[in-house]
Amino acid sequence: MKQPDQSVYSLDPAGSETLARQLAGNLRRAFAKGVIKKYCQTTESEIRMVDFASEMGWPYHLIDSGWYGFSGMPCHGPEIKVESRKGFDLARIVSHAKSKGVGIWVWVHWEALEGDGVEETISRLSRMGVKGVKIDFMDRQDQWMVRWYEKVARICAKHRMMVNFHGAFKPTGTERTWPNVLTREGIYGNEGCKGGNMITPEHVATLPFTRFLLGPGDYTPGSFGNVHMKDFLCQYERGLAYGDGPERPSVWAEEPGTRAHAIALCIAFDSPLMTLCDWPERYRGAAGIAALRNLPSVWKNTIPIGGAIGSHYAVAREAFDGRFYFAAFTVEPRRISLPIGFLPPGRWTATVYCDDVARSLSDAKAIDVRKLDVSRDGSAEFDLAREGGIVAVFEKRIEP
Numbered sequence: 097m098k099q100p101d102q103s104v105y106s107l108d109p110a111g112s113e114t115l116a117r118q119l120a121g122n123l124r125r126a127f128a129k130g131v132i133k134k135y136c137q138t139t140e141s142e143i144r145m146v147d148f149a150s151e152m153g154w155p156y157h158l159i160d161s162g163w164y165g166f167s168g169m170p171c172h173g174p175e176i177k178v179e180s181r182k183g184f185d186l187a188r189i190v191s192h193a194k195s196k197g198v199g200i201w202v203w204v205h206w207e208a209l210e211g212d213g214v215e216e217t218i219s220r221l222s223r224m225g226v227k228g229v230k231i232d233f234m235d236r237q238d239q240w241m242v243r244w245y246e247k248v249a250r251i252c253a254k255h256r257m258m259v260n261f262h263g264a265f266k267p268t269g270t271e272r273t274w275p276n277v278l279t280r281e282g283i284y285g286n287e288g289c290k291g292g293n294m295i296t297p298e299h300v301a302t303l304p305f306t307r308f309l310l311g312p313g314d315y316t317p318g319s320f321g322n323v324h325m326k327d328f329l330c331q332y333e334r335g336l337a338y339g340d341g342p343e344r345p346s347v348w349a350e351e352p353g354t355r356a357h358a359i360a361l362c363i364a365f366d367s368p369l370m371t372l373c374d375w376p377e378r379y380r381g382a383a384g385i386a387a388l389r390n391l392p393s394v395w396k397n398t399i400p401i402g403g404a405i406g407s408h409y410a411v412a413r414e415a416f417d418g419r420f421y422f423a424a425f426t427v428e429p430r431r432i433s434l435p436i437g438f439l440p441p442g443r444w445t446a447t448v449y450c451d452d453v454a455r456s457l458s459d460a461k462a463i464d465v466r467k468l469d470v471s472r473d474g475s476a477e478f479d480l481a482r483e484g485g486i487v488a489v490f491e492k493r494i495e496p
Contacts, residue, residue: 137162139185141342143192148376150196153390157193158201158230158371159186164208176208178217190225199227201260201369206234206244214248218255228258228278228369237265249274260314260369267311278369283307285315286373289349290331297325297353297427297483298406300361305405308366317361318372319351320382322460324483328352342377349373353425353483355463356451359387360485363423364411368394384463387449387487392416399438412438418492420444425485429453434476434488443493446470448478449486456481469493 142159149157163184165176180186190200202221209217209231221229231248234241245261252259253276261280271277283303288295307313328350336347351358362370370393379385392415401424403409410424412435420439424432434448446468455462460483468476470490478486 137184139183139188142189145376146189146193146196146198146200148380149198152379152388154198154372156199156201156227156369158203159189160203160230161205161232163202164204175211176205178204178208178212178221186226187224194225200225201228201230201258202226203230203232203262206231206263209248210244214251218248218251218257222255222257226257228260230260230262232262234261234265235263245270246274249277252276258369260371262314266307267313269311271311279312279314279367281314283313283315285313286317286319286349286351289319289328289351290336292330293328295352297357297425300353301403301409301425301427302406304364304403304409304411312367312369313365314367314369314371315361315365316371316373317351317358317365318388319349319358319374320355320378320385320461321348321350321374322353322355322358323350324354324460325352327460342375345377348375348378354451354456354460354481354485355384356449356480356487357425357483357485359384359449359487360423360425362388362391363413363421363487364409364425383461384449384465386447386465387489392419392421401435410435414438420490422488422490423485424480426480427483429480429482429484431477431479432486434478434486436470436474436476436490437472439470439472439490441472443495444470444490445493446476446488446490448476448488450478451481451484451486453479453481453484456484 137159142157146157163186164178164181186202193200204217218229229252234244249259249270253274257276259277261277264280264282266282267280284294284299286295303313303315331347331349334347362372370391372388392413394416395413396416397414399412399414401410401412401422406427408424408426408430410422410432413421413423415421422434434446436444436446448466448468450464452462452464470476480486
C-alpha cells in the first residue's frame with residue numbers, strides 16, 4: 097500500500113500541492129470510470145435522517161449538496177438558482193424537522209449564493225425556517241473574498257442564520273465578531289477518505305497541536321466504518337458513485353482507526369457544529385453508538401490532559417448539563433490511566449467506551465463498553481490498541 101506523502105505533515109509548502117495532485121488524479125479516474133454521476137437526496141431520505149437526528153438527541157441536520165440545481169453533476173455558478181430542484185421538497189423537510197425538534201442546515205455553493213443575491217437568498221431561507229448555511233468552494237483568501245466572508249456573516253446575523261464556511265481559509269477570529277459563524281473547514285478532514293489515503297492516525301494526532309489551535313474545524317468525524325490503516329482503501333477506489341446512498345453499503349466511507357478512536361474524535365475536536373458523517377443505517381444499533389447520544393458540541397470547560405504531536409492526545413470536557421467527558425486517541429498501542437481528579441466531589445458513574453484490545457487487532461470495529469463507579473480520588477487503567485481510543489462519560493450518581 098502506498099504510504100502517505102510525509103510532506104503533508106511537515107511545514108513543507110509543497111505538501112498541499114502534493115495532496116491536490118493526488119486528489120485530482122483520483123477524481124479524474126473516478127470520472128473516467130463513470131462513478132461520479134448522480135445525487136441520492138430525496139425528500140424521503142432527508143426526512144429519514146431528520147428522524148434519526150431526533151432519535152439521537154442531535155439538534156440539527158445538514159442537507160448537503162444536491163438539493164438545488166440539477167440531479168446530475170452540479171453546474172455551480174452564478175446562473176444556478178438556489179431553489180429546490182424538481183421533486184425535492186425543502187419546505188416539507190423543514191416543517192417535519194421542526195415537529196421533531198431538529199433544525200435544518202443547507203449547503204450552498206458560494207457562486208450561486210452571490211449570483212442569486214446573498215441578502216435575498218438568506219432572507220428567503222430564513223423565512224422558510226432554515227437555521228444555517230454551509231457555504232462551500234470559496235478556495236481563496238484575497239481581499240475581496242475576505243470581505244465577502246464578512247458580508248455573509250453580517251447578513252446571516254441580521255436574519256438569525258448560522259454559518260459554516262467550507263472550502264475556507266483557516267480561522268482568524270471571525271467567530272468572536274460574528275458568533276453566528278460556528279465553524280469552518282480549512283482542515284484536511286474525513287472527506288479526504290473519499291479520494292485518498294492521507295487521513296492517517298498520525299495526521300489526526302497532529303491536528304490538536306496545529307490546526308485546532310487556530311479555531312473550530314469541521315473535520316466531520318464519527319464514521320463507524322472503522323478499519324486499520326493497513327486495510328484502508330478510499331471510496332473512489334472501491335467504486336463510489338457520486339451521490340450513492342445507503343443502498344450500496346460496499347462503498348460506504350471507511351475511516352482509519354478503531355471504533356473507539358472514531359468516537360474520541362467527536363469529543364476531542366473543537367467544532368460548535370459537530371457534523372457527524374455516517375448513515376443512520378450504519379449507526380443505529382451499532383456498538384458504541386450510545387456515546388454519541390445527546391452529544392454536546394460546546395463545552396463549559398476544557399481540561400488538557402496530555403499528548404504528543406503525531407502520537408496521541410487526551411482531553412477532559414465539562415458539559416453544561418453536568419456531565420463530564422474524557423477522550424483520548426493514539427497511533428501506537430499504549431496503556432493510559434483514566435484521570436478522574438478533575439471531577440467534583442461525590443460519586444460518579446463512568447460509562448467507558450474503549451478498544452477491545454484482543455479483538456481490535458483483527459477487527460477495528462470491536463469495542464468494549466463497561467460501567468464503573470468512581471470518585472475523584474480513584475483511578476483506572478485501560479489499554480488502547482494501535483490506532484485506538486477511549487471515551488468515558490461521567491454522570492453524577494443520584495444517591496437514594
